[in-house]
Amino acid sequence: MTLKLLLGLWLSLVIIVGIAFPITVNPTNWYDLPLVPGLEDKARIIFFHVPMAWVTTLAFITSLIFGIKFLSNKNMDNDLKSASAAGLGLMFCVLATVTGSLWAKFNWGSFWNWDPRETSIFVLLLIYGAYFALRSAVEGEEKRATLSAVYAIIAGVTAPFFIFVMPRMIEGLHPNEAIVSSGKISMNPTMLIIFLSSLAGFTSLFFWMLNLKVRAERLELKHYLKGE
Amino acid sequence: MNLISFSAENIAKTFNRRKIFNDISFTMKEFNSLAITGRNGSGKSTLLKILAGVLSPTKGEMNLVIEGRVIKKEEYFVHLGLVSPYLQLYDEFTGWENLDFFRKVRGLDTADEYLAELLSRVNLSDRKNDFVRTYSSGMKQRLKYAFALIHRPVILLLDEPTSNLDDEGIATVYQIMEEQKKSGILIVATNDKEDITMCEYVIDLNIQTLKKGEK
């Protein structure tokens, strides 16, 4: 209970601070954020968009781990966790895509540019979509759990190929080149702290939501079994 | 030392969280025979599929030992023959081609003569070069016996052994069952009185978990 309040407080703080702190050319006060040429106020998206994209990946890995666990012990509870994580992952994936493309509209002039990172999130979206399409197409519970775990693993081992493939295809527009230029992070300490706090906040948010979802699904299942 | 021992320990199967049966246990030695009975939908066919290694049980273990060697689950098919209504042979091939395919996949060095003998035993010699799709249901059932016996299995599993067969076919099946009891283990899923009397032991799935030996 207190944990939940704390998490709410934490994220509200991150959001307020991330939006309110002024951006200046020469940060002097502790609350000043540095100006990234070409990004200006639009740089603030880093506090929200990047954590969402991170949670999308984290959710996929979580789903994958529970999928592997299911295959090794055939415990249906692992499938429930795997599917719940994937459900949240899909949600965060949509959010990251929408925030990203809104930002792209204002910065690059169009909603979608097939930048390597946009393509990666698009592929993740496709994988999540395929995962749920498969789940809804299989009737037997155990079979559904097995097949979706296997599919997640296959997707998990082929997806990293994009890291090698993408740079060969299209050059990047993505601003991590501007903010993280040649290995040197041009965030000042304030910006970095807000960013990391946001990352931590979103990560906790994901695990809290996962826990909630898993418990809700378990209850629903119990209810369904009683009804039979 | 025992030649063959086939045992099941607390086998249970659940389909979509619905329990079909629970705690099935038995041990069969060479020359033993077992009948599995129960009303429609009690899980006879399901249990037989589990014993054949084509379906995983939800709980429980099976153990097959042949001449002191423990057989791995993946190798059950080498020692085991199954006839079942769920079994389908290849329609677009002839009876002979089907048997030839099974022989080669299993890596048997069975001679053509043995295949011919099997086919004449199930009375299909004159139709062996016809496509299976043109067979009657009884003829398909006969071909399944040739399929199940081609590798001279140690354990023979029969699901509704006499379905679709005429009197002559039924006589052949009983003869096969008698021979199996002399060479290995016979397990039959059936509700036919005559089939049941041919077996030493009976498991009734209606009164689950109970194993009673008759005779």
Add this chain to the structure above:
Amino acid sequence: MKTGSSISATWTIFKKDMYSELRTRYALNALLMFVITTLSVILFSIGNENVSPELLAGVLWIIIFFSTMSGLSRTFVSEEERGTVMTLHLIARPLTVFFGKLLFNLILLGALNVFTVVLYLLLVTGFSVVNYPIFIITIILGTLGLGSGSTIIAAIIAKANTKGTLYPVLSFPILLPLLLTVINATKLSVEGVPLVDAIGEFQVLISYLIVLLAISYLLFEYIWKE
């Protein structure tokens, strides 16, 4: 009796599928008709336009991808539909079945791709390959990767209740890295760069193939086992 007989058993499964296909022509007819119809639609829509060879390199792989999707699931789906899966369980190890069917799919896709590529080179006048070694290696590696990926996905969708539309949906995200790479390599062959410049593409294709085969080897039993 392990490896030696496993190889001959794999070969037997392959031969069975081959004869079965030659008798029923389920996959072959669908595949050929697909290639011919798509190719003619493309030819109509190109008309007299000048389309860049780079774009045509992409179009070639679109035809190959979708024709793969129209027929390569048959090997597994037909066993499932006819109920012969249990029969296979009773006569062979899971991996024997998998490799037999993989071989069948690779041969089928290889033959189909030769047909498609020759037709494409003959009919699409704007498409001319400059560096043939790059082109041929790309087609071979692309066929192997595409065949392997679509075989393991075919095994999955054969177990699902709605199979048709699911196949491309599941395959696309898995095959996308391969498709992007072969399209890129085909572009290189059209541009006529020296062979060494395509080595990077080939490395991606080879490692993709190895990863897919390894993961199929590890996971097929889970899919196959009821």
